[in-house]
Amino acid sequence: MTCGKEFKKLYNTPGKLIDNMKNVYDQCLEDDVAYGKDWYRIANLFSLALSDKYNVCEMKVAGVIAALSPQKEWVHNKALAEEFVRTDGRTSRHTSMQTRKARNILKNGSDRKDIDNFLGGLKTTNFFNNIYNPDSRDHVTVDRHHIYLSIGWDAQSCTPKQYEFIKENTIIFANELDVIPSELQSTLWLCWKRIKKDAKKEKD
Numbered sequence: 258m259t260c261g262k263e264f265k266k267l268y269n270t271p272g273k274l275i276d277n278m279k280n281v282y283d284q285c286l287e288d289d290v291a292y293g294k295d296w297y298r299i300a301n302l303f304s305l306a307l308s309d310k311y312n313v314c315e316m317k318v319a320g321v322i323a324a325l326s327p328q329k330e331w332v333h334n335k336a337l338a339e340e341f342v343r344t345d346g347r348t349s350r351h352t353s354m355q356t357r358k359a360r361n362i363l364k365n366g367s368d369r370k371d372i373d374n375f376l377g378g379l380k381t382t383n384f385f386n387n388i389y390n391p392d393s394r395d396h397v398t399v400d401r402h403h404i405y406l407s408i409g410w411d412a413q414s415c416t417p418k419q420y421e422f423i424k425e426n427t428i429i430f431a432n433e434l435d436v437i438p439s440e441l442q443s444t445l446w447l448c449w450k451r452i453k454k455d456a457k458k459e460k461d
Contacts, residue, residue, distance in 0.1 A: 264419050267408060274407045274426040275433075278445060281406045282434075285448040293444025294436075297391035303335060304388055311342050316389055317362055318342060320372040323385035324359035325351050327378075379420045387439045394431075397424040397438045406449045 267273055285293075304322060308315035322338040329337065329351075341349050346363045349356040361375040369389070373382045379399070386396040397403075399420050405411050407423050415423065424438075431438040 263410070264408070264412075264415075264422070268422065271422070271426055273409075274423065275430045277407055277409050278427065278430050278441075281445050281448055281452070282430075282441075284452060285444060286451070289448040289451065290444055293447050294440050296443035296447070297387045297439050300388045301391050307339055307342050313342055313363070314366075316369065316372065317366050319389040320362035320366055320376065320385050321359045322388060323376055323381045324355050324362060325349070326381060326384055327351075327355060379417060383424075391439065392437065393439065394428070394437055397427045397442050399423050399427070399442075400446070402446050402449050403427070403442055406445055 300322075301319075304319045305315050307313065307318045318338070321341055322334060325337045325341060326334045337350055341359055342363070346360045349359065351359070358375050358377070358381075362372050366372045366375060369386070372385060376382045376385055383396040384398045386393055387398050390396075399407075399415070401411070401413055404413075404415055404423060407426070412419075427442060428438045431441040434441060
């Protein structure tokens with residue numbers, strides 16, 4: 258569900274997205290900000306560690322991690338990626354489509370353009386670039402959580418145009434805060450998950 262009609266309203270009031278992000282950012286704890294600032298750097302160190310351990314190009318490892326990320330929590334994502342790299346792509350516990358992407362990356366990826374093409378999706382290509390280059394100011398991983406906290410409802414997914422709209426406004430807000438966009442996204446992601454978890458506890 259991409260909620261096209263509701264998105265059309267947001268195109269005319271882009272400040273609404275930034276207001277929504279600000280609302281979440283204002284609820285961030287010090288730990289959210291500190292961990293969010295380092296999240297992709299830690300992910301990058303993980304990909305470097307796998308690269309050294311299994312003698313595989315770090316760029317390919319980052320691509321494999323991204324390919325095996327959809328619908329997986331980070332801990333599970335890391336475990337799947339290590340198993341995949343360790344077995345040279347022979348073992349995968351993800352869908353056939355994501356496994357095929359990961360194998361193409363591992364076997365045929367020669368540069369970042371190749372890996373972006375093999376990944377295909379905007380979320381996974383941005384995730385790959387955020388892991389591979391945590392200092393990039395051009396990439397933002399817009400997952401379901403970031404869509405929700407940005408637009409104000411659970412759209413679950415978005416079109417390429419909608420993705421770029423959220424990404425563009427995330428970069429604008431990051432520039433206002435003078436932080437790297439991926440750092441802002443990971444900080445908001447951590448804060449949002451904590452807020453939702455706390456709300457669930459109170460409900461239960």
